[in-house]
Amino acid sequence: MRLKQLLKLIFTNITQNKVRTFLTTLGVIVGTATIFLVVAIGQGGEAQVNEQYSKLNVGTIIVMPAQRGRVADPLTKKDAELFLASANIAQAFPLLRGNGTINYNNYSASATFMAVEPEFQTSNNLTAELGRNIEEEDENKKNRVAMVGAELANTLTDGNASEIVGQNISISGRRFEVIGIYNRVGDSGSGQSYDDAAFVPYSVGEKYLLGTRANPTINVQATGLDTVQAAIADIQSSLDENHRAGGADQFRIMDAGSRLAAAQESARSMSMLLLAVAVVVLIVSGIGIMNVMFVTVKERTKEIGTLKAIGAKKQEILNQFLIEAVIISLVGGIIGVIVGFITVPILRYFELAAIASVSGVLLGLTFSVVTGVFFGFYPAWKAADLSPLEALRYE
Template sequence: MKARQLIKLVFINIYHNKFRSLLTTLGVIVGTATIFLVVAIGAGGEAQVNQQYSKLNVGTIMVTSATRGKVKDPLTKKDAERFTESAHVASAFPVVNGSGTMKYGNYGNKGSFFGIVPEYQEANHLSVQIGRLLEDDDESKHNRFAVLGSDFANTYTDGNPDEIVGKSIEINSRTFEVVGLLNRVGDSGSFMSYDDSVFLPMSVAEKYLLGNRSNPNITVVAKDLNSVSSAIEDIKSILDETHRLGGSDQFRIVDAGSRLASAQSTAKTMSMLLLSVAVVVLIVSGIGIMNVMFVTVKERTKEIGTLKAIGATRSEILSQFLGEAVVISFVGGILGSIIGYGMVPVLSYFELAALPTLNGLMLGLLFSVVTGVFFGFYPAWKAADLNPIEALRYE
């Protein structure tokens, strides 16, 4: 039997059993669509994580108190200077923080503020959508200026943040002029939320709001990403030498890069879990293919006997039935991929990140064909193994 005749026979048999073939294909369609969507959701999740951390300097290291209570030997601005003595550290900035009653117009609430040096903004990739960032003159001249996070401004202006720039806000009954509004950052990977915060010159925060209570946290920027681990070791050594009452154990040292790696790892783990579910769906559909193929073999026993009687070989019978399983699986894979692609906008509507990829398409098609071959082989082999005389006598 020629290859062309074999292929023609495969499609004829599928057409004559089109309703059964359709039911068999449904399982493959669902499984392939699930795999396509799972890979798309995984890719969308990873892209979302990367975008969320794209403004973050992954070489940043945060040194903060390990507990919320009073530390025996707190950090000082001098520690920031000592950290820069490390060959693996590019810069280090003290940051002071506090909380209090914030008020703008008739709206008031509790909130957090941070006192920073101007260099801190560039090191952490902060940028403004309106106005300007804090400058060196603001620090040296004790200018009572403030830069607001995007969420903070949205909350206090009832969704009209533009109006607050150039106006004044009150923090613990002290007045500060708003000179800038930050672009949204998202998860900063640090001990603060940029979007919900108010930023003031450090000298101003200390002079008007914190006084002697201002024990800073310190943000350190490593020379490069490869220097982060060495920089952390140097920081620990410096703290052990200069803070003998508790050493480095009383401080929390976290690098932003590890937060990014952890978030990416979590996204990949979720993708693998979802992919496992999709594989189970395909296995179930494969079992369905096997059952249908067994029924088909039973129904076509006399046909198989006739083919063998007129000279069809064992391999030709095997190829015919296996070909039917592969075609059903492949068509189901194509349809499943199309349906999966069509579902992406629906997921986006429900704010579930999904990014269609070529890998998802190829993986879905590969699994569908493998499912057809794996679960279709045994019934095809049984069909090819039938005795022609017994097959012709079968009722």
């Protein structure tokens, strides 16, 4: 039979058997849409992790006390200076962090404040959106000035952030002059946003805000990604030498790169889990397809017998059913992908990160054709293998 006529015959079979076609296609649609969405959610999760960490320099190493609160042998500004002796370390500065109430006019917010050296701003991509950054002079002269994160500025001024520059705020009851507002940087990667915090020069924070409770962490910048491990070793030996009591063991040393890798890894294993779920869904819908095919196989087997009796070759019958299965599963697959595309914005509305992607489309279509052909074609293949007599007699 010529291909054009074969296609016509297949088309007639598909369109004249609407219930079967619908049920078969439905299975493929559900399976494909699931795969597509799973890939979309997986990629969305990974993108979320990457975005979260995009502000974080992967060469950053954070040295912090192993215990919170007051410790016997805290890190000091001197430690940071000692770290700089290492050839693997480009930058090291101490950093204090505390929580307190911040007041401006009638507004008050409970927020994090940080005491930082000027280098902190550049290594964290913080620049003054309004006003000016904290400068070396502020540090040296212990100027009582403060920078405010973009979000905190909004909170304190009820939306008129710009008015706060040049005004006084109080942090834990101490008065500071606001010299600027930082640009918005999003999540810093430590699970906390700089946008919600206030910043003062390190020396000022040490003297006025934390005093003897000062228990700084030290931010270290390795000279490059490849020197991170060497830098960590240098930090450890420096700590061992200068903190006799417990050595480096009383501190935690974390590097941003391995945290990013760990987060990416967990996002990826989440994707794999979802994909496994999708494969199960596809197998289940495949079994649904096969059920429908087996239900109609009695009718079709007799047809195959008739076709053979009037001269159809086995290969022609196989071609017919193969093409039919491919068409049904491809159409189902395409509809499934469209359903997926429609569902992505709905997922986003419910704040589930999902990203439609080419790989999702390809994976969905591949799976739909493979399952559709396998489960749809197999019963027909068995039928075509019968002798014409067996097929005609099939009851």
